[in-house]
Amino acid sequence: MCLLTLSCREHSLEYSLFATPELTALAWGTVEGIGTGLPVRLQYDYGSPVACGATPQLDSLVEALAYVLQRLYSASEGGPLVPGRDIRAVGHRVVHGGERFRQSVAIDGLVLAEIARLERLAPKYNRPNRAGIEAALQLLPAACHVAIFDTAFHQTLPPYAYHYPLPHDWYRKHGVRRYGFHGPSHLYLSRRAALRLGRDVADCRLITVHMELGISLCAIAGGCSVDTSMGFTPVEGTMQERRSGTIDPGIPGFMMDWQELSAQQVEEVLNEKSGLLGVVGQGRGRRDVIERANAGEARAALAMRMECYGLRKYLGAYLAALGGCDAIVFSCGQGALEAPLRQQLLQGLEAFGVHLDGGRNACSEHLQEERCISPSQAAVQLWIIPTREEQVYAEDTLAVCAGSCREPWLQSYRFAREL
Structure with missing residues (x-):
């Protein structure tokens, strides 16, 4: 039997296929450009070198998922699915679970309706997440479908960390509070870091840094999220590829007045036209900006300096919030290209016991391996750990199907026990 995990966005989907119960990875892939005309x-990858290709136009997530399933079952293309090796469970990433969902759950009509209701909090994310669920329900009706929420891991935030200094009715009536995102990634990074430290995660103070298209940090104590940089939306926090991060809240009103912009137009600017690409003015993505900064292009170098400075401030804040920490853990979204960035952003933190080993940090071999980049006896260990969110999706899906799933900070994960 097999288990499929899905992460669906507006114009793309990412999937992973596992054999159960061992959760052996069989396939991974992405489809981009869905519904763009x-x-x-x-x-995609079937355990051999990655293959890339162009396909016909696909106008919806249901068409895209049908195409993926066709390739997975294609014997001529080496697809890993064969008769008798059917998909019996599907784990779906859902970005926003509000306060309603504190753990992964089996999807039924009531859960699907609640995910739809929560679209008002994250329309750019929950809407395609729900469309992906509906596509999978249509194409794989006999499978057990499970929702895994980005926000669930952060439900341990204390009230003083998740409340905003705003009228309390905004929270009570409209749910305006800090929720945090990238929960499965922060969960995975923290559990793997504790394993590498040789300690129970309950005895660790950790800062995890998720660095992909979106960037977020999390302060973790006793295995629980106690603060995180993203807030009511993923825009809050440090600057990202296209998102502004935290800015003066007076700026949107000022620009709406002077450029006669609507709230929706300002939201589009903050989500899609700001961050690294906003500062640089153009570019294909974060990797492109890093490469141009390394080549000496002034605005790209400024953008990366801004990113590093913002990350350093958050690290300092979380070191204070935790009263020190045992390890700072980075994912590695851009691999070896991020080595100079880590060196830049960690400068000045030596007073807090944070020391970088330049040689270990610069090592570009085995980018998918977990490695320590601090001196052996450093008070605060520094680790690079490639994040594996799909492992969280898969294990939670199995646990829900078995009726044994718990809240993420209480759940036992095999990746937290096996090196």
Whole structure:
């Protein structure tokens, strides 16, 4: 039997296929450009070198998922699915679970309706998440479908960390509070870090840094999230590829007045036209900006300096919030390209016991391996750990199907026990 995990966005989906119960990885892939009117871009891996290709136009997530399933079952293309090895469970990433969902749950009509209701808090994310669920329910009706929420891991935030200094009715009536995102990634990074430290996660103080298209930090004590940089929306926090991060809240009103922009237009600017690409003015993505900064381009270098400075301030804040920490853990979204950035952003933190080993940090071999980049006897260990959110999705899906799933900070994960 097999288990499929899905992470669906507005114009893309990412999937992983596992054999159960061992959760052996069989396939991974992405489809990009869905619903754009152009041929989609496909990248996939069946345990051999990654293959890329162009496909016909796919206008919806249901068409895209049907295409993925066709390739997974294609014997001529080496697809890993064969008769008798059917998909019996599907784990779906859902970005926003509000305060309603504190753990992963089996999807039924009531859960699907609640995910739809929560779209008002995250329309850019929950809407395609729900469309992906509906596509999978249509194409794989006999499977057990499970929702895994980005926000669930952060439900341990204390009230003083998740409340905003705003009228209390905004929270009571409209749910305006800090929720945090990238929960499965922060969970995975923290559990793997504790394993590498040789300690129970309950005895660790950790800062995890998720660095992909979106960037967020999390302060973790006793295995629980106690603060996180993203807030009511993923825009809050440090600057990201396209998101502004935290800015003066007076700026949107000022620009709406002077450029006669609507609230929706300002939201679009903060979500899609700011961050690194906003500062640089153009670019294909974060990797492109890093490469241009390394080549000496002034605005790209400024953008990366801004990113590093913002990350350093958050690290300092979380070191204070935790009263020190045992390890700072980085994911590695851009691999070896991020080595100079880590060196830059960690400068000045030596007074807090944070020391970087330049040689270990610069090592570009085995980018998918977990490695320590601090001196052996450092008070605060520094680790690079490639994040594996799909492992969280898969294990939670198995646990829900078995009726043994708990809240994420209480759940036992095999990746937290096995090196």
